[in-house]
Amino acid sequence: MSDLQTPENEDYVLVPRKRLKLSRMRKGVIGAMLIGSVAALGGAGTFASFSASTSNDASFQTVHLSLKNTVGATTCTSPAGLPGSGTGGVATAAVDTNDASGCAALFPTVLKAGVEATADVVVANDGGSTGGLYLFAPAACVVSSPKDLAFNAGSAATSTAYGANPEDLCKRVVFSVEVGGACVWPTTGGACPTLGDTSTSDYSFAKFGDDHTFSGKLTAFSALVSGTPQTFHVKAYMKTTLGCTRDSDTDVNTTGTDGVKDGFTDTKGIGCDNIYQNQKAALSLRWLMQA
Numbered sequence: 656m657s658d659l660q661t662p663e664n665e666d667y668v669l670v671p672r673k674r675l676k677l678s679r680m681r682k683g684v685i686g687a688m689l690i691g692s693v694a695a696l697g698g699a700g701t702f703a704s705f706s707a708s709t710s711n712d713a714s715f716q717t718v719h720l721s722l723k724n725t726v727g728a729t730t731c732t733s734p735a736g737l738p739g740s741g742t743g744g745v746a747t748a749a750v751d752t753n754d755a756s757g758c759a760a761l762f763p764t765v766l767k768a769g770v771e772a773t774a775d776v777v778v779a780n781d782g783g784s785t786g787g788l789y790l791f792a793p794a795a796c797v798v799s800s801p802k803d804l805a806f807n808a809g810s811a812a813t814s815t816a817y818g819a820n821p822e823d824l825c826k827r828v829v830f831s832v833e834v835g836g837a838c839v840w841p842t843t844g845g846a847c848p849t850l851g852d853t854s855t856s857d858y859s860f861a862k863f864g865d866d867h868t869f870s871g872k873l874t875a876f877s878a879l880v881s882g883t884p885q886t887f888h889v890k891a892y893m894k895t896t897l898g899c900t901r902d903s904d905t906d907v908n909t910t911g912t913d914g915v916k917d918g919f920t921d922t923k924g925i926g927c928d929n930i931y932q933n934q935k936a937a938l939s940l941r942w943l944m945q946a
Contacts, residue, residue: 718782718783718784718946719782719783719784720753720780720782720784720786720944720945720946721733721734721780721781721782722755722778722779722780722781722782722942722943722944723777723778723779723780723781723884724755724758724759724776724777724778724942725776725777725778725779725884726758726759726760726761726774726775726776726777727759729758729759731755731757731758731759732755732781733753733754733755734753734755756939756941761774761776761889761891761940762774762891766891766893767893768893768894768895768896768928768931769852769892769893769894769895770892770893771850771890771891771892772890772891772892773888773889773890773891774888774889775886775887775888775889776886776887776889776942777884777885777886777887778875778876778879778884778885778886778887778942779879779882779883779884779885780879780880780881780882780883780884780944781881782881782944783881784881784946785878785879785880785881785946786878786879786944786945786946787874787876787877787878787879787944787945787946788874788875788876788877788879788885788942788943788944789872789873789874789875789942789943789944789945790832790839790840790867790872790873790875790940790941790942790943791867791868791869791871791872791873791941791943792863792864792867792868792938792939792940792941793868793869793939793941794864794939795861795864795865796825796859796860796861796863796864796865796936796937796938797825797936797937797938798823798824798825798934798935798936798937799934799935799937800933800934800935822856823861823936824893824931824934824935824936825859825860825861825864825936825938826856826859826860826861826862827859827893827894827931827936828859828860828891828892828893828894828936829850829854829855829856829858829859829860829891829892829894830850830858830859830860830863830889830890830891830892831847831848831850831858831889831890832847832875832887832888832889832940833846833847833887833888833890834875834876834885834886834887834888835885839873839874839875839887840858840863840867840873841857841858842873847890850890850891850892851892851894852894852895854892854894860936860938863938864938869943872943875887875942879944889940893931895928896928
């Protein structure tokens with residue numbers, strides 16, 4: 656039989672059998688491709704829908720604490736600046752060492768026994784968060800250029816005014832800190848006591864420096880609100896020597912008519928506190944705000 660199909664009643668183009676089979680195969684492939692395309696288009700429609708979404712910023716912003724201290728016309732601020740606030744984004748202060756320790760001295764002039772000295776410290780919260788305010792001493796009180804307070808200790812006739820171990824200047828200087836009518840130091844409750852020669856040593860520079868280091872800091876103000884400064888009134892007083900009788904002799908450290916050796920010549924009865932001349936009792940008061 657010939658490879659060509661013979662037409663019967665209609666006009667046909669003679670096609671070899673092999674080409675006829677190939678043509679049918681192509682039709683099948685094309686049909687399958689069309690069905691797949693339609694299915695793909697229909698499937699794409701199943702992924703299209705209306706939608707709504709929300710998002711949350713996961714950044715963590717810390718508070719900014721800034722403490723301003725003003726005594727007289729001098730103001731210091733801790734910290735002096737913030738990271739990135741300087742020229743070219745360079746930090747103007749190290750906030751991880753947030754400590755302004757060079758603020759104004761409370762009592763810059765020399766003082767004498769029996770006279771009260773006063774100073775006002777205005778403390779303000781310049782930051783963006785309320786913080787509690789605390790007061791403490793970073794170190795104990797230290798006396799510079801101290802005299803030998805145990806003078807004539809080898810003799811039983813030491814001065815009755817000083818005793819065998821007279822107080823050093825840190826113990827003789829008493830002080831108080833008050834804000835809004837409430838006494839922060841000494842911690843006696845209510846208003847601060849009047850300072851004077853009979854004040855207890857519990858009010859002294861020495862007592863505060865020994866007892867109220869950072870671990871024993873005092874609450875100075877429970878909630879220091881930003882933009883609301885508080886004024887702390889500080890008073891200090893050096894106690895005078897009580898019951899001191901003048902030595903009428905004219906020789907240093909010899910027995911006079913009062914039978915007392917005092918370590919200095921005092922023919923006029925005016926030198927009972929001379930042993931404390933030219934000394935300095937140094938105590939640092941540190942204000943700390945914490946949120």
